[in-house]
Amino acid sequence: MAERVPLNKKERAELVAYLDGELKGAAAQKVETQLTLNPEARAEAEALKRTWELLDFLPRAEPSTEFTQRTVSQIVSVRAMAKGAATVPARRPWLLGAGWAAAVLLAVTAGFTGTRLLTPTQPGEQELVRDLRIIENKRLYELVEDMDFLRQLDTPDLFGDEAAGS
Protein backbone atom coordinates (compact mmCIF):
# COMPACT_ATOMS: atom_id res chain seq x y z
CA MET A 1 0.00 0.00 0.00
CA ALA A 2 1.35 3.39 -1.02
CA GLU A 3 1.85 5.66 1.92
CA ARG A 4 0.23 9.09 1.93
CA VAL A 5 2.92 11.39 3.20
CA PRO A 6 2.13 15.10 3.45
CA LEU A 7 4.60 17.28 1.63
CA ASN A 8 6.75 19.70 3.55
CA LYS A 9 7.31 23.30 2.49
CA LYS A 10 10.42 22.57 0.44
CA GLU A 11 8.78 19.64 -1.33
CA ARG A 12 5.79 21.80 -2.18
CA ALA A 13 8.05 24.49 -3.66
CA GLU A 14 9.79 21.81 -5.74
CA LEU A 15 6.44 20.46 -6.88
CA VAL A 16 5.25 23.91 -8.00
CA ALA A 17 8.55 24.53 -9.82
CA TYR A 18 8.19 21.12 -11.49
CA LEU A 19 4.65 21.93 -12.63
CA ASP A 20 6.00 25.26 -14.02
CA GLY A 21 8.64 23.42 -16.02
CA GLU A 22 11.47 24.99 -14.08
CA LEU A 23 13.14 21.80 -12.88
CA LYS A 24 15.64 19.82 -14.92
CA GLY A 25 17.63 16.64 -14.52
CA ALA A 26 17.91 15.12 -11.05
CA ALA A 27 15.60 17.65 -9.41
CA ALA A 28 12.80 16.86 -11.87
CA GLN A 29 13.37 13.15 -11.50
CA LYS A 30 13.10 13.37 -7.75
CA VAL A 31 9.66 15.00 -8.00
CA GLU A 32 8.54 12.43 -10.56
CA THR A 33 9.53 9.63 -8.23
CA GLN A 34 7.61 11.26 -5.41
CA LEU A 35 4.53 11.60 -7.60
CA THR A 36 4.75 7.94 -8.51
CA LEU A 37 5.11 6.72 -4.95
CA ASN A 38 3.09 9.22 -2.88
CA PRO A 39 -0.69 9.60 -3.46
CA GLU A 40 -0.67 12.78 -1.37
CA ALA A 41 1.85 14.32 -3.76
CA ARG A 42 -0.35 13.34 -6.71
CA ALA A 43 -3.44 14.86 -5.07
CA GLU A 44 -1.55 18.09 -4.37
CA ALA A 45 -0.26 18.26 -7.91
CA GLU A 46 -3.76 17.74 -9.29
CA ALA A 47 -5.24 20.42 -7.02
CA LEU A 48 -2.50 22.87 -7.95
CA LYS A 49 -3.00 22.29 -11.66
CA ARG A 50 -6.75 22.72 -11.41
CA THR A 51 -6.43 25.90 -9.35
CA TRP A 52 -4.05 27.30 -11.92
CA GLU A 53 -6.52 26.52 -14.68
CA LEU A 54 -9.27 28.33 -12.78
CA LEU A 55 -7.38 31.58 -13.37
CA ASP A 56 -8.36 31.24 -17.03
CA PHE A 57 -11.88 32.16 -15.97
CA LEU A 58 -10.72 35.67 -15.21
CA PRO A 59 -11.85 38.02 -17.97
CA ARG A 60 -9.08 39.55 -20.04
CA ALA A 61 -9.37 43.33 -19.94
CA GLU A 62 -9.27 45.18 -23.23
CA PRO A 63 -8.00 48.75 -23.39
CA SER A 64 -10.40 51.41 -24.63
CA THR A 65 -10.32 52.17 -28.36
CA GLU A 66 -8.80 55.62 -27.81
CA PHE A 67 -6.06 54.40 -25.46
CA THR A 68 -3.25 54.61 -28.03
CA GLN A 69 -4.25 58.06 -29.23
CA ARG A 70 -4.62 59.34 -25.68
CA THR A 71 -1.21 57.99 -24.72
CA VAL A 72 0.53 59.36 -27.81
CA SER A 73 -1.03 62.79 -27.26
CA GLN A 74 0.55 62.83 -23.79
CA ILE A 75 4.06 62.87 -25.24
CA VAL A 76 3.33 66.28 -26.73
CA SER A 77 3.05 67.48 -23.15
CA VAL A 78 6.20 65.56 -22.24
CA ARG A 79 8.10 67.24 -25.09
CA ALA A 80 6.85 70.71 -24.05
CA MET A 81 7.89 70.10 -20.47
CA ALA A 82 11.31 68.91 -21.60
CA LYS A 83 11.83 72.11 -23.59
CA GLY A 84 10.81 74.22 -20.62
CA ALA A 85 13.11 72.27 -18.34
CA ALA A 86 16.01 72.90 -20.73
CA THR A 87 15.68 76.67 -20.33
CA VAL A 88 14.62 76.97 -16.75
CA PRO A 89 15.79 74.55 -14.16
CA ALA A 90 12.71 73.67 -12.17
CA ARG A 91 13.81 71.03 -9.77
CA ARG A 92 15.22 73.16 -6.94
CA PRO A 93 13.75 76.66 -6.76
CA TRP A 94 15.91 77.64 -3.82
CA LEU A 95 19.00 76.75 -5.81
CA LEU A 96 17.73 78.83 -8.70
CA GLY A 97 17.23 81.84 -6.44
CA ALA A 98 20.66 81.43 -4.89
CA GLY A 99 22.18 81.10 -8.32
CA TRP A 100 20.55 84.28 -9.52
CA ALA A 101 21.67 86.15 -6.44
CA ALA A 102 25.24 84.97 -6.92
CA ALA A 103 25.12 85.94 -10.59
CA VAL A 104 23.86 89.43 -9.76
CA LEU A 105 26.50 89.92 -7.10
CA LEU A 106 29.18 88.77 -9.48
CA ALA A 107 27.91 91.10 -12.18
CA VAL A 108 27.87 94.07 -9.84
CA THR A 109 31.36 93.32 -8.59
CA ALA A 110 32.66 92.86 -12.11
CA GLY A 111 31.00 96.02 -13.24
CA PHE A 112 32.38 98.03 -10.37
CA THR A 113 35.88 96.69 -10.84
CA GLY A 114 35.75 97.12 -14.57
CA THR A 115 34.51 100.64 -14.28
CA ARG A 116 37.29 101.55 -11.92
CA LEU A 117 39.85 100.03 -14.23
CA LEU A 118 38.53 101.42 -17.47
CA THR A 119 37.31 104.82 -16.38
CA PRO A 120 40.07 107.38 -15.70
CA THR A 121 40.03 108.48 -12.13
CA GLN A 122 39.40 112.17 -11.50
CA PRO A 123 42.63 113.98 -10.57
CA GLY A 124 42.99 115.56 -7.15
CA GLU A 125 43.41 119.34 -6.61
CA GLN A 126 47.22 119.23 -6.41
CA GLU A 127 47.38 117.28 -9.62
CA LEU A 128 45.12 119.77 -11.28
CA VAL A 129 47.40 122.66 -10.18
CA ARG A 130 50.47 120.89 -11.47
CA ASP A 131 48.84 120.05 -14.78
CA LEU A 132 47.63 123.63 -15.16
CA ARG A 133 51.21 124.92 -14.86
CA ILE A 134 52.30 122.48 -17.54
CA ILE A 135 49.46 123.46 -19.80
CA GLU A 136 50.12 127.14 -19.30
CA ASN A 137 53.84 126.62 -20.21
CA LYS A 138 53.29 124.08 -22.90
CA ARG A 139 54.60 126.41 -25.57
CA LEU A 140 57.86 126.70 -23.69
CA TYR A 141 58.14 123.07 -22.79
CA GLU A 142 58.03 122.16 -26.46
CA LEU A 143 61.36 123.92 -26.83
CA VAL A 144 62.96 121.79 -24.10
CA GLU A 145 65.35 119.27 -25.55
CA ASP A 146 66.20 117.08 -22.57
CA MET A 147 64.62 115.74 -19.37
CA ASP A 148 67.22 117.28 -17.01
CA PHE A 149 66.34 120.73 -18.13
CA LEU A 150 62.66 119.87 -17.82
CA ARG A 151 63.11 118.67 -14.27
CA GLN A 152 64.95 121.81 -13.48
CA LEU A 153 62.00 123.76 -14.71
CA ASP A 154 60.01 122.09 -11.95
CA THR A 155 62.35 123.41 -9.33
CA PRO A 156 60.84 126.53 -7.85
CA ASP A 157 64.22 127.79 -6.72
CA LEU A 158 65.42 127.81 -10.31
CA PHE A 159 62.28 128.63 -12.18
CA GLY A 160 59.70 130.19 -9.91
CA ASP A 161 56.92 132.54 -11.03
CA GLU A 162 59.43 134.55 -12.97
CA ALA A 163 60.21 131.50 -15.21
CA ALA A 164 56.50 130.73 -15.74
CA GLY A 165 55.72 134.25 -16.58
CA SER A 166 58.45 134.94 -19.18
Next chain:
Amino acid sequence: MTAIGETSAQLALRDPDIRLMLRVRADEPGAFEELVSRFQQRLVAVMHHLVGNLEEAEDLAQEVFLRVYRARKKYRPRSKFATWLFTIANNLALNSLRAKQRKPVAQLRLSDSGSLGPRPAEQLVRDPGSGPMQRIQKEELAALIRQALDGLNERQRMAVVLNKFEDMNYAEIAEVMNLTVKAVKSLLSRARMNLRDILAPYVYMDGQPPARTAEEET
Protein backbone atom coordinates in the same frame (compact mmCIF):
# COMPACT_ATOMS: atom_id res chain seq x y z
CA MET B 1 21.95 57.71 -32.84
CA THR B 2 24.67 56.77 -30.34
CA ALA B 3 26.32 53.42 -30.96
CA ILE B 4 25.17 50.31 -29.08
CA GLY B 5 27.38 47.44 -28.02
CA GLU B 6 27.78 44.09 -29.69
CA THR B 7 25.73 42.27 -27.06
CA SER B 8 22.93 44.79 -27.48
CA ALA B 9 23.13 44.31 -31.24
CA GLN B 10 22.75 40.57 -30.86
CA LEU B 11 19.76 41.06 -28.59
CA ALA B 12 18.23 43.46 -31.10
CA LEU B 13 18.64 40.88 -33.85
CA ARG B 14 16.70 38.34 -31.83
CA ASP B 15 14.00 40.57 -30.39
CA PRO B 16 11.80 42.62 -32.77
CA ASP B 17 10.50 44.59 -29.80
CA ILE B 18 14.03 45.81 -29.08
CA ARG B 19 14.34 46.96 -32.69
CA LEU B 20 11.09 48.89 -32.30
CA MET B 21 12.29 50.50 -29.09
CA LEU B 22 15.52 51.56 -30.80
CA ARG B 23 13.37 53.29 -33.41
CA VAL B 24 11.55 55.07 -30.59
CA ARG B 25 14.91 56.06 -29.18
CA ALA B 26 15.84 57.56 -32.54
CA ASP B 27 12.58 59.57 -32.47
CA GLU B 28 11.41 57.92 -35.67
CA PRO B 29 7.91 59.24 -36.47
CA GLY B 30 5.20 56.75 -35.58
CA ALA B 31 7.51 54.41 -33.69
CA PHE B 32 6.17 55.27 -30.26
CA GLU B 33 2.58 54.88 -31.44
CA GLU B 34 3.46 51.47 -32.86
CA LEU B 35 5.02 50.49 -29.53
CA VAL B 36 1.90 51.51 -27.63
CA SER B 37 -0.34 49.60 -30.04
CA ARG B 38 1.81 46.51 -29.76
CA PHE B 39 1.87 46.36 -25.96
CA GLN B 40 -1.26 48.13 -24.78
CA GLN B 41 -3.43 45.04 -24.49
CA ARG B 42 -0.86 43.04 -22.53
CA LEU B 43 -0.01 45.91 -20.25
CA VAL B 44 -3.60 46.90 -19.51
CA ALA B 45 -4.54 43.25 -18.93
CA VAL B 46 -1.70 42.74 -16.44
CA MET B 47 -2.50 45.96 -14.62
CA HIS B 48 -6.16 44.99 -14.51
CA HIS B 49 -5.33 41.64 -12.91
CA LEU B 50 -3.33 43.53 -10.31
CA VAL B 51 -5.60 46.43 -9.45
CA GLY B 52 -9.00 45.03 -10.48
CA ASN B 53 -10.22 48.26 -12.05
CA LEU B 54 -10.05 48.99 -15.80
CA GLU B 55 -9.80 52.78 -15.56
CA GLU B 56 -7.00 52.57 -13.04
CA ALA B 57 -5.32 49.85 -15.10
CA GLU B 58 -5.35 52.14 -18.15
CA ASP B 59 -3.95 55.05 -16.13
CA LEU B 60 -1.11 52.89 -14.86
CA ALA B 61 -0.43 51.44 -18.31
CA GLN B 62 -0.35 54.92 -19.79
CA GLU B 63 2.15 56.03 -17.14
CA VAL B 64 4.34 53.04 -18.02
CA PHE B 65 4.42 54.12 -21.67
CA LEU B 66 5.20 57.71 -20.73
CA ARG B 67 8.10 56.57 -18.59
CA VAL B 68 9.36 54.45 -21.46
CA TYR B 69 9.20 57.53 -23.69
CA ARG B 70 11.00 59.77 -21.19
CA ALA B 71 13.74 57.18 -20.73
CA ARG B 72 14.10 56.41 -24.44
CA LYS B 73 17.45 58.18 -24.95
CA LYS B 74 18.99 56.17 -22.12
CA TYR B 75 17.62 52.83 -23.33
CA ARG B 76 20.24 50.11 -23.74
CA PRO B 77 18.99 46.61 -24.55
CA ARG B 78 20.30 44.22 -21.91
CA SER B 79 17.50 41.66 -22.02
CA LYS B 80 14.14 41.14 -23.72
CA PHE B 81 12.28 44.40 -24.18
CA ALA B 82 9.18 42.99 -22.48
CA THR B 83 11.25 42.30 -19.37
CA TRP B 84 12.31 45.95 -19.21
CA LEU B 85 8.77 47.13 -19.89
CA PHE B 86 7.28 44.99 -17.16
CA THR B 87 9.99 46.02 -14.73
CA ILE B 88 8.68 49.56 -15.06
CA ALA B 89 5.12 48.22 -14.79
CA ASN B 90 6.01 46.23 -11.67
CA ASN B 91 7.44 49.28 -9.91
CA LEU B 92 4.44 51.42 -10.77
CA ALA B 93 1.88 48.78 -9.88
CA LEU B 94 3.46 47.89 -6.54
CA ASN B 95 3.71 51.56 -5.59
CA SER B 96 0.08 52.04 -6.50
CA LEU B 97 -1.06 48.99 -4.57
CA ARG B 98 0.93 49.93 -1.49
CA ALA B 99 -0.43 53.44 -1.63
CA LYS B 100 -3.95 52.09 -1.65
CA GLN B 101 -3.11 49.41 0.93
CA ARG B 102 -5.49 46.88 -0.40
CA LYS B 103 -6.47 44.63 2.46
CA PRO B 104 -6.41 40.87 1.94
CA VAL B 105 -9.84 39.27 1.77
CA ALA B 106 -10.75 36.75 4.42
CA GLN B 107 -10.63 33.16 3.25
CA LEU B 108 -13.84 32.20 1.50
CA ARG B 109 -16.07 29.66 3.15
CA LEU B 110 -18.61 27.54 1.39
CA SER B 111 -21.47 29.49 2.96
CA ASP B 112 -20.08 32.71 1.55
CA SER B 113 -20.45 31.69 -2.08
CA GLY B 114 -23.49 33.93 -2.71
CA SER B 115 -26.23 32.96 -5.08
CA LEU B 116 -24.60 29.71 -6.00
CA GLY B 117 -25.43 28.42 -2.55
CA PRO B 118 -23.31 26.49 -0.10
CA ARG B 119 -22.36 23.75 -2.54
CA PRO B 120 -21.46 25.42 -5.81
CA ALA B 121 -19.87 22.33 -7.27
CA GLU B 122 -23.05 20.31 -6.88
CA GLN B 123 -25.11 23.18 -8.25
CA LEU B 124 -23.08 23.25 -11.42
CA VAL B 125 -23.33 19.52 -11.88
CA ARG B 126 -27.13 19.76 -11.49
CA ASP B 127 -27.43 22.44 -14.19
CA PRO B 128 -24.67 21.73 -16.68
CA GLY B 129 -26.54 22.70 -19.82
CA SER B 130 -28.48 25.89 -19.07
CA GLY B 131 -26.95 28.85 -21.01
CA PRO B 132 -27.78 31.94 -18.98
CA MET B 133 -27.28 30.06 -15.75
CA GLN B 134 -23.91 28.89 -16.97
CA ARG B 135 -22.98 32.45 -17.88
CA ILE B 136 -23.99 33.77 -14.49
CA GLN B 137 -22.12 31.00 -12.79
CA LYS B 138 -19.03 31.77 -14.84
CA GLU B 139 -19.28 35.43 -13.87
CA GLU B 140 -19.70 34.56 -10.24
CA LEU B 141 -16.85 32.13 -10.44
CA ALA B 142 -14.70 34.83 -12.04
CA ALA B 143 -15.62 37.15 -9.17
CA LEU B 144 -14.63 34.49 -6.66
CA ILE B 145 -11.33 33.92 -8.41
CA ARG B 146 -10.79 37.69 -8.53
CA GLN B 147 -11.29 37.79 -4.77
CA ALA B 148 -8.88 34.92 -4.30
CA LEU B 149 -6.24 36.77 -6.32
CA ASP B 150 -6.87 39.90 -4.26
CA GLY B 151 -6.28 37.79 -1.19
CA LEU B 152 -2.61 37.42 -2.12
CA ASN B 153 -0.13 40.08 -1.09
CA GLU B 154 1.15 42.42 -3.83
CA ARG B 155 4.32 40.51 -4.61
CA GLN B 156 2.60 37.13 -4.73
CA ARG B 157 -0.06 38.59 -6.99
CA MET B 158 2.53 40.13 -9.32
CA ALA B 159 4.48 36.87 -9.54
CA VAL B 160 1.29 34.89 -10.31
CA VAL B 161 0.15 37.36 -12.97
CA LEU B 162 3.54 37.45 -14.71
CA ASN B 163 3.87 33.66 -14.62
CA LYS B 164 0.32 32.85 -15.64
CA PHE B 165 -0.63 35.64 -18.05
CA GLU B 166 2.73 36.78 -19.41
CA ASP B 167 4.18 33.27 -19.46
CA MET B 168 7.38 34.49 -17.85
CA ASN B 169 9.79 31.96 -16.40
CA TYR B 170 11.31 32.32 -12.94
CA ALA B 171 14.45 34.04 -14.22
CA GLU B 172 12.43 36.67 -16.09
CA ILE B 173 10.14 37.24 -13.11
CA ALA B 174 13.23 37.60 -10.91
CA GLU B 175 14.58 40.29 -13.21
CA VAL B 176 11.28 42.17 -13.35
CA MET B 177 10.74 42.03 -9.62
CA ASN B 178 14.39 42.51 -8.67
CA LEU B 179 14.49 39.22 -6.75
CA THR B 180 16.60 36.09 -6.86
CA VAL B 181 15.25 33.04 -8.70
CA LYS B 182 15.09 31.24 -5.36
CA ALA B 183 12.94 34.02 -3.93
CA VAL B 184 10.59 33.83 -6.92
CA LYS B 185 10.30 30.07 -6.48
CA SER B 186 9.34 30.52 -2.85
CA LEU B 187 6.96 33.37 -3.68
CA LEU B 188 5.12 31.40 -6.36
CA SER B 189 4.94 28.32 -4.18
CA ARG B 190 3.28 30.24 -1.36
CA ALA B 191 0.99 32.08 -3.77
CA ARG B 192 -0.21 28.91 -5.46
CA MET B 193 -0.76 27.18 -2.14
CA ASN B 194 -2.80 30.12 -0.94
CA LEU B 195 -4.87 30.11 -4.12
CA ARG B 196 -5.39 26.38 -3.83
CA ASP B 197 -6.59 26.72 -0.24
CA ILE B 198 -9.01 29.54 -1.09
CA LEU B 199 -10.37 27.97 -4.26
CA ALA B 200 -10.42 24.35 -3.10
CA PRO B 201 -14.26 24.20 -3.05
CA TYR B 202 -14.38 25.31 -6.69
CA VAL B 203 -11.54 23.32 -8.15
CA TYR B 204 -13.77 20.56 -9.53
CA MET B 205 -16.74 22.75 -10.49
CA ASP B 206 -16.46 21.69 -14.13
CA GLY B 207 -16.69 18.00 -13.37
CA GLN B 208 -16.17 15.23 -10.86
CA PRO B 209 -12.97 15.06 -8.84
CA PRO B 210 -10.68 12.20 -9.88
CA ALA B 211 -11.72 8.88 -8.38
CA ARG B 212 -9.56 7.70 -5.58
CA THR B 213 -8.01 4.32 -6.17
CA ALA B 214 -8.86 1.44 -3.89
CA GLU B 215 -5.41 1.79 -2.53
CA GLU B 216 -6.01 5.44 -1.82
CA GLU B 217 -9.37 4.70 -0.16
CA THR B 218 -7.77 2.53 2.51
